[in-house]
Amino acid sequence: MTKIVMISGSRSIKDISAGLPSIDRIMELKFSVIVGDAGGVDQLVQEYLRQSNYLNVTVYFALWGGNGKPRNTTDYVTVGIAGSYVDRDIAMCSVCNYGLALWDGRSRGTRDNIDRTGKKTKIITI
Numbered sequence: 001m002t003k004i005v006m007i008s009g010s011r012s013i014k015d016i017s018a019g020l021p022s023i024d025r026i027m028e029l030k031f032s033v034i035v036g037d038a039g040g041v042d043q044l045v046q047e048y049l050r051q052s053n054y055l056n057v058t059v060y061f062a063l064w065g066g067n068g069k070p071r072n073t074t075d076y077v078t079v080g081i082a083g084s085y086v087d088r089d090i091a092m093c094s095v096c097n098y099g100l101a102l103w104d105g106r107s108r109g110t111r112d113n114i115d116r117t118g119k120k121t122k123i124i125t126i
Contacts, residue, residue, distance in 0.1 A: 004032045006092045008113045009041025009102035010126075016044045019102045019124050026100070027054050034092050037061040037071045037078070038085070041102045041110075046074040062088045085109065093117050102126055 005026050009016075016023075023045065026033060033049060036042040037059050049057050061070040063080040070078040081088040086109075093099070093113060099121030103110045114121050 002032050003029070003097045004034055004095060005098045005100060006096035006113070006117065007033060007035045007041070007045050007100045007102070008089070008092070008110055009045070010104035010107035010110050011038050011040035011042075012104050012107065013041050013044070013102055013126050015126070016041060016048065016102055018126050019045075019100065020048070022100050022122060022124065023048060024052075027052060030056065031098070033057045034096060035059055036085070036088060036092070037073060039072060043072040043074075045102075046072060046076065050074045050076075060088050060092050086112075089113055090116065096120075098122075100124070 057076045059073045059076045059078045062068045062085050063082050081091045093116040099117040101114050101123045105125050
C-alpha cells in the first residue's frame, strides 16, 4: 500500500533548505506526495521534487465554484477540489497518511493543516 505525504507550508517562506532532509527521506521511501498550488512552500517543494526527477506527486487546487485553475503545478498531475483553499486543504488532510509542514510560525492555513493532521505531521519551523 502506497503511503501518502501531504507537504504544506507558508506562502511567506522563500527557502525550504531546512526541510530538504525530510523531503529527501520521503523520496527515498517512495511515498506519494500531495501538495497545494500556492506560491511559497507549495511551489518550492514542487520545483525541488521536479529537479530531483520525482514524479510521484499530485498537486491539489481549489475550483472556486468551477472557475479555478491550477497554478504552480510544475507539470504534475492535478486534482481540483470544489470550493476554496480551505476545502482543498481539508481534502488533502483527509487522504494523507503523514504530513510535513514547513511553517513560518504565523501562517493560519499551515497551522490549520497541522491541527487537522495531528500527530501524523512533522513540523519544521522556518
